Amino acid sequence: MNENRRVDAEATREALLDAAEAVFYERGVARASLEAIARRAGLTRGALYWHFDGKADLFRQLLERVRMPYEELVREIPADQRTTSRLDEIRLACLQALERLGQPRYRRIHSILLHRCEFFDDINPTGLMAQMSRQGIESTKERFEQAADNGELRSGLDPETANLMLHNLLRGIFHGWHLDPGAFALRETGRKLINEWFVLVRAD
Amino acid sequence: MNENRRVDAEATREALLDAAEAVFYERGVARASLEAIARRAGLTRGALYWHFDGKADLFRQLLERVRMPYEELVREIPADQRTTSRLDEIRLACLQALERLGQPRYRRIHSILLHRCEFFDDINPTGLMAQMSRQGIESTKERFEQAADNGELRSGLDPETANLMLHNLLRGIFHGWHLDPGAFALRETGRKLINEWFVLVRAD
């Protein structure tokens, strides 16, 4: 059967991606040599060049592992926390995002994106993050408008501003945590800040 | 006079720092060669190695150019905006910080710190930023406590949480702007978000 060889090859491909994640994280993308990555996976650069076109391609494929569209976050909200409030839906989705970002894989790859890579070749991490950011802001925009229509938002606060403020607060929390993961408890402090913010913007 | 030679040497040192700032910004720290930096300054690597110990030393000395302690920000608040409100002092200091961060030199160097360098040798940009962040949070902590004592803070919101939320919001705004400077007007959008946040936390 040809299938056996295919799954073996796929396994080494995954091993190379795991190794790249580890080495990128430890030494930074620029100082990470393909030799070190291959050896970490118990292979040689020959295997790496067989599966990938080079460091840029490897990096690109690594990022495929961390995507999280808003709808997915909403779907993952625990069933016992279902709500009809738009504002609460957004809030719970944010908490869900924090939950995800705390997981090792998300944490490592985002840490690489934030602090362990510069742009190189045709790869522009900043551009990628900007795109992800815009996408996130866009996906909650109409929810905030609905919340405003429902009268859930504090009077005088327009939904556009609220949406922007939330995303920038989230971004700040996320970056702050990555800056000093030891001193900053993402789950607890993050939850608290998010919840308190929603208290502030919710109409009495 | 020996003085002439000293100021000449100091001028080339500055030129090398300017060149480093430009090349780091354009190509990223890792891909920036000392050769390119020296030539950008109209010199050779010989001059660079005369004034600096290498890339790490060069980078370190570049960062000396951007420091902004809280007291300095308060001192720079326009005289016509003097206030006795603690909360307003913090707010105006934040706006002042935004003003500074928008200036080319601050912008370029922070952009290098955020998106154009990985750690290398004994340099740890993340650690440096974490330190600056902690320092900033610490410097406004007691001001928020004073504001709370004055009854300026919305009831139910403790000063510690407010302080953390503000710094994370600021961080998010700052990062968001650096992520996409074109789509995000630091001065206007930043001012607006900060001002709106202070409206939210201020007691009625």
Add this chain to the structure above:
DNA sequence: CACATAACATACATACATGTATGTATAATG
């Protein structure tokens, strides 16, 4: 005026990382 030193430029030796070319074993195929 000899000369010593500051402030550079030039030259060289070394070290890697990359990309590619070539070798090889194993499994599928006809």
Add this chain to the structure above:
DNA sequence: CATTATACATACATGTATGTATGTTATGTG
């Protein structure tokens, strides 16, 4: 059973950055 393609390993050729060693020049000094 011969063959062929897959999935790697090995070997090599090249480019490039770095650190240092060695010139070179002008300026100040005794």
